[in-house]
Amino acid sequence: MMVGLSLDEKFRILELVGVECHVVKSEDxxxxxxKNLLGRTEVLVVDEDLYEKLSQAMRREIEDARKPPLIVVIPSFRGPRRVILxxxxxxxxxxxxxxLVVFKDLL
Structure with missing residues (x-):
């Protein structure tokens, strides 16, 4: 099962392709x-805005998971932030x- 997690209501557009979307109001x-989705899903889709805020906490939770999900980070609807790069x-x-040195226009 593929599940999406975001702070943005626009994220619900992914429901059109079968993603179960959870739109939340706060980082907490x-x-x-x-944490609730960890044992329930194989693929978790999050946007860059949320990932940037919670990546460290997500890593800590995944360390203890028996079967962690694949986390797919997609650009936010405000535009790409290049967090993953x-x-x-x-x-x-x-x-x-x-x-490594990367040209500033790429990051």
């Missing part, structure tokens, strides 16, 4: 919903032991 409510650059830099 979003984290509670995330920044995290990917950090992870690759750490893996290769060299700080």
């Amino acid at each position: 409510e979003a984290l509670a919903a995330f 920044k995290e990917l650059r950090k992870a690759i830099s750490k893996a290769v032991g060299v700080e």
